[in-house]
Amino acid sequence: MSGVRSDASNDTAVNAGQHVVILGGGPGGYEAALVARRLGAQVTVVERQGLGGAAVLTDVVPSKTLIATAEWLTIAEAAPELGIRDGGAGYDVDLSAVNTRVLALAAAQSADIRGRLEREGVEVVTGVGRLEGPSRVVVSTGAATGRVTLDADAVLLAVGATPRTLPTAVPDGERILTWTQLYQLDALPEKLIVVGSGVTGVEFAGAYHALGCDVVLVSSRDRVLPGEDEDAAQLLEGVFRGRGMEVMSRSRAAGAERTADGVTVTLADGRVIEGSHVLLAVGGVPATSGIGLEAAGVALTASGHVVVDKVSRTTARGVYAAGDCTGVLPLASVAAQQGRIAMAHLLGDAVDPLHLGNVAANVFTAPEIATVGYSESDLRAQGLRYITSTLPLARNPRAKMLGMRDGFVKLFAHPEAGVVLGGVVVAPRASELIFPITLAVAHRLTVDDVASAFTIYPSLSGSIAEGARVLHGQLRPRGA
Structure with missing residues (x-):
């Protein structure tokens, strides 16, 4: 050797x-x-x-497997709208299994x-x-x-x-947890406090809420997912709140302590949150x-x-x-x-x-948030000229058939050359839908290249081609 x-x-x-x-x-x-x-x-x-x-x-494989399980329960929310009834029995999650x-x-x-x-x-x-x-x-x-x-x-x-930890919130593997320790739980937490609203925090908050937990998401910023597209983050936060999750914005955690039968999380302003478990999702x-x-x-x-x-x-x-x-x-x-x-x-x-x-990234929530290329904040910060289109998912015929309402497709392009600069997809399985936009960004395709490609009707990907057609109407002749 x-x-x-x-x-x-x-x-x-x-x-x-x-x-x-x-x-x-x-x-x-x-x-x-x-x-x-x-x-x-x-x-x-x-x-x-x-x-x-x-x-x-x-990290990736366990968390996405857990999230895939929770996804089935999220999909089931649309069942009544589609005419499917569960007979009142509901669903039971065996977390140990x-x-x-x-x-x-x-x-x-x-x-x-x-x-x-x-x-x-x-x-x-x-x-x-x-x-x-x-x-x-x-x-x-x-x-x-x-x-x-x-x-x-x-x-x-x-x-x-x-996982990063806090000196005032030392993980014990039982009540105060990092994301690597969650898989040792054999029962759903009665009330899970998630500290941190970055990608890891929102993914686990969304998954455990879908599994049936009472979840409190503690965010030190003014919105969840501060590093993601603002429209996407605001939509997801609205979805979380609409499903009954408590999202505490501008609330920095100062520490966490174990109690006789749970945990308390103390915020920097002195407020105290009580729960059964706390997940520290404050980076690596x-x-x-x-x-x-x-x-x-x-x-x-x-x-x-x-x-x-x-x-x-x-x-x-x-x-x-x-x-x-x-x-x-x-x-x-x-x-x-x-x-x-x-x-x-x-x-x-x-x-x-x-x-x-050229890197595509995805947040595995419900709905998912997928991005590639320039973000809108990058374009603004660098003073770059761009045009944009946003098509709500609710207008897509395939989405209507599947009972999908929350989401959108957003594209960015150069106003004269028409080159696709980036995109955002907020939808179930956005991780799959982002690929054609990734190809467009990686190979400097124009909005006309994307718009002229055939899509299946009806399909969720049809919104990508439609967004490109909208951008075609915004193109300006060079020098105009």
Whole structure:
């Protein structure tokens, strides 16, 4: 389990057959490993908890599986409108069974990734890795031997992030919880207080409310999802309130304490909220501390994130980084792409640097919020000229048939060239509907290109073509 150090710098491709050590087996790590093996490198992945990392074991896969379960209950809300009656029996959620399935699916996905890596000839070492210089990794395995030393021609850091906590709200895994601990619950909370109204907070708030919990969402800002499209965030907040969720805006949590039979959350203004459980969804902390990065010459930001360029290079010779530890965008898709780019650059393959403007993102609420390209706030902040169209989902014939009322399709385009600059879709399964807009943004298609493409009638995607036709009528001749 060792390689021979090369004198190649980050600006020179490492010859195939050299040794690449990857710290972290999440999307950034395992996707990088597959690319490196295909390009002929010897690859060792060091992972502490299981292949797939937090994305598969505690974050993306479990949370979206839970949300998919809750989605069925949200869909059922439209049943009476469609003429379907449940006979008054209602629905009962067995959270223990839900969480058993959630964890089983996560474990199965992790096993699938391990099997794929092993079939490709990737060596997997279980343990915690630490750099001893830019070309040596020492792994604490917990086995009788205690440690393994790996000499590397190049290292990829894909160590991810962990949930941020508050010194005045220490998680206990029972009543005060991070999102990684929710899956140990065997019964629905009577009243769940969610602290934090970013993506993680609103996703879990929406899911647990749909499952039947009384939910209080505590937001320190004037609206939920402060980083998302304003119209989309306001619509979702209205939907939450309409379904009976309590949303407390401009309310910063100062601390949380466990009581005899529940929790209390104290706000900065002195107000106190009582509940049965509290979920802390206040962001993540890069897992870069104590693994020898700065001593190896890897520069970190003030927040502890690894500094990287557009091809994933760090400031240390032969060391790359990908994923949440870089702070670029906390998305599994971005982590995977960073890892692929890093190995392609390292091993001399064709490289297309990371373009964040082409990244599609989704908030898995009901309805979902999907975005790609320039946001409206970006366009305004940069003083860019643009035209926009917004079509309410309720006008779409397919949406009417399905009982969908909440949502819209919004497009942005250049007023003269007609190039599609970005878009927002708020709808059930918006994560699927955003793809044609992503293609348009990535390939600089015009609104006329989108408008002239055939869509199925009736279909939700028809609103995308219709929005493009609306934009066509707003185009101005050059110089006008």
